[in-house]
Amino acid sequence: MAEPGGVLRVEDRVVFDGAEHEVVALSGNAVRLLSMSGQVSVVALPHLLMAADFAVVGSAGPAASRQPFVSDGLMDSVPQAAADRARMWERHLLEVETGLPVDAVPGAIPRPEYDPTRCSVAEREAAKASELTGLGVRASVRTVRRMRQRYRDQGLWGLVDTRYAPRTSGTGRVDPRVVSAAMAVINAQTGTSTGTKSRVLAQVTRRLDDEYGPGTVPLPSQRTAYRLLDRLAAGKHTFGSAVTRRQTANRPAGVFTPTFAARPGEQVQIDVTPLDVMAVMDDGVTARAELIAAIDIATRTICAAVLQPAGTKAIDASLLLARMMVPEPMRPGWEHVLRMSSSRIPHRRLVEIDRRLELAAAKPVIVPETVVIDHGKVFVSETFLRAARTLGVSVQPARPRTPTDKGVIERTFESINTLFCQHVSGYTGRDVTRRGADVNERAVWSVADLQELLEEWIVAGWQMRPHEGLRHPFTPDRALSPNEAYAALVAAAGYVPITLSGEDYIELLPTHWRAIGDAGVQIDYRTYNSQELAPYRHAASGIAAKGDRWEVHYDPYDLTRVWVRDHHRGGWITVPWTHHGLVRQPFADFTWRQARKIAAGRGVDDANETAVAVVLAALLRRAEEGPGQSRALSRARTATAMPNRLPAALPPAASSPPDPEPEPARVGAQELDDHADEPSSGAIVPFGLFDPFSEEGGRL
Template sequence: MWHLTSRSYKEPDVDHRWMAEALAVMGSFADRSRPSKTAVIRRTNRNCVERFGEGEVAQPSRATAFRALKILERRQPLFRHSTKRIRDMHQRPARPYGKLPCTRPGEYVYLDTTPLDVFAMDPLTLRWLGVQLTVALDSYTKCVVALVVTVGDPKAVDVASVLYECMRPRPAPDYWPAYASWPEHGVPRCILIDPDAIEQARPRRKKAGRAASGPAITPDTIIVDHAKVYLAKHGTSACARLGISMQPARVREPRDKGPVERFFRTLREDLIQHLDGYKGPDVYSRGLDVEKRAFYYVDELEQIIREWVATVYHHRPHDGLVEPGLPDAAFTPAQMYHHGLARGGYIETPSDPHLAMEFLKVVPRTVQHYGRRREKAGVQGRYRRKAARPTQPVPREVQEQVAGVRRSV
């Protein structure tokens, strides 16, 4: 019979001055290449001799020093993680982490992009492509209000489409369950009824379902990083026209956008790694012949992510959603959205039917007496004559004014 006995771990008996010096040596390698444990031990012994004198600090044996470095690894990582992650961990603030105070939905919205650890195929060229995901995450409800999957790096028009989807969600597909669809947004403040339309008998038409795929939120402030795609004139001009503030996060501070970074990890662990074509977070985690397995097209991959967000993520308790009055209650993002409506009141979204025009790129053009020219109209050959023709009718009053100016000249 085997008897299982527990062994109590005994910490190494090392001088506290040697431990403090070893911790300082490990911290000095935060921005440098990774050394070996033997090199750290030798430098620590040399620093102790230079600082305290020969024989003042007892030097531990090799095995004891290795155990001491294992304990110090918890306070100052150096040997386990990648050097890039070690630099990020070294920049962590010494004070406790805080939370961005929010009182209602739409007060702060995070925008961020991440590469997806899965291959997709272009339906036109039939080539394997790397895709990236851009999402808009509400800070108060943790709801994913908009997303887009792009091939390669996103463009400014992709960021503008994400902002537009925040205010005008896409219609939900018919095959989604009822709980995953959101009601159509936009309740008018006043309703005018035409009595003639009520009295006249008209044939009934089948009412089309207008369920939305997500909540409609008008962002007050969007939090972005310093990527050029977010700070481009295309997006900043659209935000200025709609009264949306833009707050860039601090440089090399991923903790400023902690909720959206945590969503990316949840997406990878709960969905992406279970899909066909999953390639792992790095080349060292990639399987053999991933390209020969099943795959998804780019549009199919985006639809799968949208369905998972609507059916799973929005209706699963979120650890980051806490109500001070109910500390033990577990809220889902969908429940927190309705709670925010009851708490913050009416959320007004733009009612302009041509709202999409506000998110288009603004290009300056001059209007001449003959109309306006299109971009790149000055080409050679027969296209020059076609491009020089008026592209829009000129009012008769303008033509008469131009003719009078020519006669006077």
């Protein structure tokens, strides 16, 4: 680039477009160039000056008298004496270069010893050295020559005494080996617990001794070393919060670029996080549920959100994709204003495409084109990827340890905590420092109840709440709600959602291969049967690779029915659970496993379907009502399993008073008291009746 204040003249030689040219004419804003090969070209002056390789390599006239540009702010960073001395050197060096001082009046004549037409550069340098020495400035000819070179390279800044110039490294005169070792130790603190500066200095000393030998590289004084650590650890939180330190280290080095989408479904982000609310689990113990959710970038619509106990599986993530593509039904008790027909969504046009939307809630159905996931096991599993391929959804993994690649879903989780969770009984706060003393006692909602509350809040709150990140180009001063943004983008992008049919949803459900017997289909000690299975009992499905068994699909969140593929006639056969009339409400697979575990712990055969169904019914009823005032007792019973056999002998009637504390294994206590006077030998101990609905869960 040309130096500031330079002049471009005719007959100057310049480098442009990889070749040397001569300026043959200047006309307004156009420059005519003649290349060394004889080709003539006309170039706009701004284009020429902005070319990456432009440089003036030869001048037809005398060198222009100009002062290299240095900002006043840069000169203000040095002491005034150092700045005045640099400007003094500048005046003398310009006289050596041009023959005239900076403040020379027009028409002035150079002094004889500095006249460029009479004296060479070496003679002018010698004259300047003598003059400066006479003024009391220590300057030899070599010094004048060195200063001329520095002025040519750096301008006025090159004449500043380096002792006063600010050091860009920020480490002063500390040995570079100490700086290097300190940086290595500070970087190694990212994953460790926060310590003090003295610990870091001890590690630096050991590192220097191991690398250069004991005592070879001494450390500066303690005050200097502490200042050095402050400089090197700036912004790293080395001596602050460990969480903040790790988050800062994970921050990507590149420039943050917001995620944009021009139409619904163009990009959807999915993630899992613990919900900041204590829920009452099926066993009466309180714990935090996990939330897996998906959000559309273009409209900020929460496409689907599912709560479940800790331990999200790949099938849960796969079913989330399916839930996104079906309408959200209205629940009993929801207000009429929550219907899609009462919202800004173009309901009438969408109903013409899918009649199921007639009774849908005010949340749009968004079919994703691309889903952004992290590298969690549930998302990179074959089950989830196969479901995405089946739906024609592209999966885009985020870069490892780069949360900004899915920053919208991360921010959505924070919004759910602040807008929903903190208003729910049992709210825990975002960390232990913000947690109340009675969180467990305030937990009253089961996971199913929280799921229903969350779904209603999404429809009534989130989807109708203005979002600062959503703006319409015609009304940029007003924030849009997700439903309003969806309505605007549907019209602009021509987006028409093709929702999943019932059969499509069944296709995405997990699969078992089972034989159809006289009792129907057996899955995990549950029996499913219906009259429609009668023609296929003990029949072969025709799928030799699966041993002629039948393909059975099930919903892990609702095990009250399964679907058997009719391999002979096509379609699906809906088969209900034979004990559904006893339980009378949907239940999940983890609830069934918990019921079997409770039954086995109480001495009941966990392979007996009827017995487990009774325990399941009681479990669901207690989960719905909550543990009440006996929460502590419920936790104690859950932690202590009941023995599977009775005591070998009865305690004597009069030898010792009865134990005042009832034991967990005490069964049939009333019968034992009735027979206390009978001899212990040959005594018959009657069994009590198992009552699954009792609060204690024991026997009567």
